[in-house]
Amino acid sequence: MGSNSVIDQKHKVVVGEGGYVLEDVPHFSDYIPDLPTHSNQLQDNPAYSVVKQYFVNEDDTVTQKIVVHKKSPKGIHFRRAGPRQKVWFESDEVHACIVTCGGLCPGLNTVIREIVCGLHYMYGVKKVEGIDGGYRGFYARNTISLNPKIVNDIHKRGGTILGTSRGGHDTSKIVDSIQDRGINQVYIIGGDGTQRGASLIFEEIKRRGLKVSVAGIPKTIDNDIPVIDRSFGFDTAVEEAQRAINAAHVEACSIENGIGVVKLMGRYSGFIAMYATLASRDVDCCLIPESPFYLEGPGGLFEYIEKRLKENGHLVLVIAEGAGQELLSESIPTEKEDASGNKLLKDVGLWISQKIKDHFAKLKKMAINLKYIDPTYMIRAVPSNASDNVYCTLLAQSAVHGAMAGYTGFTVGPVNGRHSYIPFYRITERQNNVVITDRMWARLLSSTNQPSFLSSKDVEDRRGQDCQATDEEIFSEDILVNKGISFM
Ligand SMILES: Nc1ncnc2c1ncn2[C@@H]1O[C@H](COP(=O)(O)OP(=O)(O)OP(=O)(O)O)[C@@H](O)[C@H]1O
């Protein structure tokens, strides 16, 4: 097989020498022949024309793996995001829309603002509409007209000015609405479920042969989207969580045998809890969905709490909402889903608080004073902090540049610090989780000094699973070879 040949049309995978793999994103030219292109008007923009090498070289790609060995294959790459010399739209031809879906997250309004302003100021696009209330707004609501004046101050507010929802994704109704309204750029801001929905919209648009760009901007406060370095709003959430942990610590310290329990978000992944714990230093124990724990007996949570209270006179426990769900379902067996099909969780914070109280009441020798703080929705509803605001601006501008350059069916995000266009399937095929056999979790364990709750057999099993996952990601060759693709 020659270098730079497309080896998998469905996924647009290109291989090169030395094990180089480009997981490219779709482009109009893949399915609509002979579309006219235009010079990018940014070259005449005084702000940009002075920038040396402002336009991204067509061949620039970003490597997924930065730690390499002498004999490592070059591995997976993604197309570098940024402005291109040629654009596939004229300014007055563009009719863009923006939709926000799923749970709230700090920074949503900043991304909306920067898409509107980016389109307007960089590309002279005047026609931008907001879709009201998530996916179902495409076919059930009127649109909201957006311009730089309307969005000027929205980054200072939490939430999303467009509204959001779960459920209601109907691919053909959504694409009918896009077609009927004459929309040709669709910016979709949302988490894993939203990006799955965006992928279906893109496939249907391609099937209908429409010149409509579908650009995803990944959003999830839980930071559980794979491939990208982190998701917007996460930094703000970790910072905001400090306030709750601080309050729990003050309460716990002020009374004999004080215990502060703080529940943080994280349905399937404990990133917020882990980073908030590492940042705070006041936390004695952090429990996350990825790390099973048990309450009773040697090495269990109760034993650790007793020991800590004896040593320090107080204890702060941070628990991610998805932690210990298997223990809860034993006592409260209900299986419910939200409108998007996400499992509805039981309140682990209340449950664990009650269990701790019951344990010490039974023990009789130690009277405890427990305060439970649930700041989850307060954390989610705040405006984004400075670093997330800058990050949101880059995401929005990268998405705009990609759509203008005729790319479609992509999600944008930083990979090892470089903004990239990533195909939808890479974002949706799995969730990002805390790897408890990795260094970061070890750092947390040594910072809190809490038990790992794992036997040596558990550690071996986990290590095996985690290695397998990492190898699959790093040595994409295996995956490609399974598809019948050979390497040079
Ligand atoms: N597999 C899927 N196919 C098509 N649409 C989907 C799919 N999963 C979810 N969606 C749609 O995407 C939207 C948001 O999904 P969901 O409620 O799961 O939130 P999310 O995007 O994962 O964000 P988060 O979990 O961070 O709050 C909903 O309108 C839902 O109908």
Ligand SMILES: O=P(O)(O)OC[C@H]1O[C@](O)(CO)[C@@H](O)[C@@H]1O
């Ligand atoms: O209560 P809602 O709005 O469904 O959102 C809750 C969920 O959204 C998230 O913030 C993001 O998926 C989860 O951590 C949380 O469980």
Ligand SMILES: [Mg+2]
């Ligand atoms: Mg989700």
